[in-house]
Amino acid sequence: MKVFTSMLNTPLLTKHTRSPLAISLIAAVMISLGHSAYAATYVYAGKLITAEDGKVREDKTLLIDKGLIQDIMDGKVEGNEQDSFYDLSEYTVMPGFMDMHTHITYQNEGTAGYLKRFSNNEADYALAGVGYAEKTLMAGFTTIRNLGDSYNETVALRNAINRGIVDGPRIYTSGKSIATTGGHADPTNGMRRDLMGSPTPRDGVINGVAEAREAVRQRYKDGADLIKITATGGVLSVAKSGRNPQFMTDELEAIVQTAQDYEMTVAVHAHGKEGMKRAILAGVDSIEHGTYMDDEIFQLMRKNEVYYVPTISAGNFVAEKAKIDGYFPAIVRPKAAAIGPLIQDTFSKAHGNGVMIAFGTDSGVSPHGENALEFQLMVDAGMSEMDAIISATYNTAKLLKIEDTLGTLQSGKIADIVAVKGDPLEDIRLLQNIDFVMKNGEVYKHSAE
Structure with missing residues (x-):
């Protein structure tokens, strides 16, 4: 009412606009605005x-x-x-729940999906991400980390969601993952020689300290929020090993030091022990998957306050699909069969050893919108229901360093x-x-x- 009284006394209301009709219209507008401004x-x-x-x-x-x-x-x-x-x-x-490991513009389709590297454009991935983002939000996940895409399309998707153009969770994205030549995130693995070329730090492939620093700075320039590296082999890459170390210590240290300069955290895909050990000692923030962790790794993670993001859903998913003839390429199938079934047991041991757990699914490998299945798998492996919920709220906010604004009510x-x-x-x-x-x-x- 004070606002309305003030408006009646303003010079804008000339003798021509002080008619009863004008005043009534202004009152109606101001009452309406007042209701909107103070509605809770x-x-x-x-x-x-x-x-x-x-x-x-x-x-x-x-x-x-x-x-x-x-x-x-x-x-x-x-x-x-x-x-x-x-x-x-x-x-x-x-x-609102938070998923610390997603690929929001990708959905696993087995062997057929590998061909999309040759047919999909940036817009195809980005538009697919719009649908997957809405599914994720409707599943109760209001914040996600996206750990790897193809064309930095998740940067654009993040911005579109922030502007209210499309519906989806709040996204913290690494843009393209960083690998070494032939490593898990080298986008040219499995291609014939004339297509393979020699990818650069811009493409997410580095060799040596200088290129490691360049790759981090490029991601900062691209608009990424954090850094994702593939410290060991992986399951779905078209390469033989799923667990060998793929970065040298000086490369890891260069990545972490440079990321810290730009106030970016570092998430690490890793299955094998040696790659995890090097990454933890270099100062990374989280280990993803962590299949072959042991007591030494548990101790290092506790000492260095490194989070474990388990992704049991993805492990179980690829283990089941490995049983189907032809679903995965021949080079991928034995890795999926060997590594996938182990992650839930690794989680159980890590939790029992006091490792900090942050919820993550690897959705995109497992289906989008089914993120909450991870809660059940964590509880089945020995975590309490309350701790599972806290792992997807307070713990995830701590990992993202946003606990001052999100993660608790x-x-x-x-x-x-x-x-x-x-x-x-x-x-x-x-x-x-x-x-x-x-x-x-x-x-x-x-x-x-």
């Missing part, structure tokens, strides 16, 4: 997991305004007539909220059917009727 959202939670600790709170209302959690109040508070209210009395409300933090009917602490499988998704204070999914 109230979310009532029958059960609330804030993820700041292992406690479950009950009978709480979250007040959300301007994309932030303004307050968490006792009891059911519905606000005023102009406010939005969501009654989730029969639901468990949690922070607390006053002042960004309103990324998901909810599921029932109690996931009694049945973790419930998280595979999320009913309510809010990101930045905006509701994207509400089937909780």
